[in-house]
C-alpha cells in the first residue's frame with residue numbers, strides 16, 4: 001500500500017485529468033488478477049470487480065482519485081514531482097487503501113457474500129458536476145446492481161487507529177453564488193448622483209448573515225460565507241459594479257431550498273432598497289451526505305468487532321464540507337466513514353501544502369472497507 005500511495009502521490013493529477021492515475025490503478029488491479037472496466041472519453045474512473053459471477057448482495061467500495069492545485073511543502077521523500085499539483089486531500093491514501101482492501105478480499109474469497117465493486121472515481125474536488133454523477137450515469141451502480149456503497153475520507157482531527165462514523169446528516173450540501181451589483185460610477189466626492197455599488201455590496205455582505213441566523217431553526221446548521229469581493233480601482237472613484245462570490249452550506253434538503261429562496265429575496269430587497277440592480281447566479285453543488293442509519297449500524301458493529309469499541313468513534317456533528325459520495329447515497333444505502341490520520345502533533349489541515357497524513361492509517365482504511373463489505377453482504381447484526 002505504501003508503494004501504491006507513493007506512486008499516486010508523486011504524480012498527482014487535477015480533476016478531469018487523472019490519466020496517469022488511472023493507468024496506475026489499472027496496473028495494480030491487473031496485478032491482483034481482477035477484471036476492470038473503464039469509461040469512454042475524459043471520465044478517467046475505473047471499476048474493478050471481485051467475486052464476479054457469485055450470488056449475493058453487491059457492495060461497492062469507493063475511492064476518489066484527484067489532487068489539488070497546491071505547491072507541496074511537506075518535505076516527504078515521495079513528494080509531488082509536478083509543480084503546483086499536490087495530493088493534499090488524501091485521495092492517494094484512499095486509493096491505496098481501496099487497493100489494500102481488494103488485496104485482502106482477494107486473498108480471502110470465501111469471506112465474501114457476493115461480488116464487490118471497486119469504484120475509483122475521478123473529479124471529486126471539481127465541486128459542481130463532480131465525478132460520482134458521471135460514473136453513475138455511465139452505469140457504475142448497474143450490471144450487477146449495487147446494493148450498498150461504502151466510502152471513507154482521511155480526517156486529521158481523528159487520531160490514527162480510529163474510524164469516525166455518523167448516522168443521518170454527515171456532510172453538507174455546498175452551493176455557490178456570484179452577485180454582480182450594478183450602481184452608478186463616478187467621482188467619489190459626489191455619491192448623491194447614483195447608487196454606490198460598494199455601499200450596496202457591503203449591505204448585502206452584512207445582510208446575508210441574517211439568513212444564517214434568522215431563517216431556519218437554530219439547531220439546523222447553515223453557513224453563508226462571502227469569499228471574494230471585487231470592485232473599484234482607486235480611492236476617489238466609485239466603481240459601476242462590484243462582484244461578490246461565496247458559498248452556502250446546509251445539511252437538510254428542506255433547509256437548502258428555504259435558504260436559497262431567502263437568499264434571492266434578501267439580496268434583491270437590499271439592492272432595490274438602495275436603488276441598485278443585482279444579477280444573481282446561484283449554483284447547486286453537491287447535495288448533503290446523509291448516512292442511512294441501518295447500513296451504518298451494520299458497518300459500525302463489524303468495525304467494533306474488528307478494531308475494538310474504543311477505536312470506533314461516533315462523530316456527533318456534521319462537517320460543513322461537501323463530498324460527492326453523497327450522490328451514491330441518493331441511489332443506494334451505505335455509509336461514509338472518516339479515517340483517523342492524526343498524530344500527537346496537530347496535523348496540518350486538508351487542502352494545505354503541509355498536509356501529510358500518517359500513512360499507517362492505510363492498514364485501518366483497507367481493513368475498514370473489507371470488513372464493511374463483508375458485514376453488509378452477510379447482514380451481520
Ligand SMILES: [Zn+2]
Nearest residue numbers: 089125350351
Ligand atoms: Zn478535498
Ligand SMILES: [Zn+2]
Nearest residue numbers: 089090091153
Ligand atoms: Zn477529499
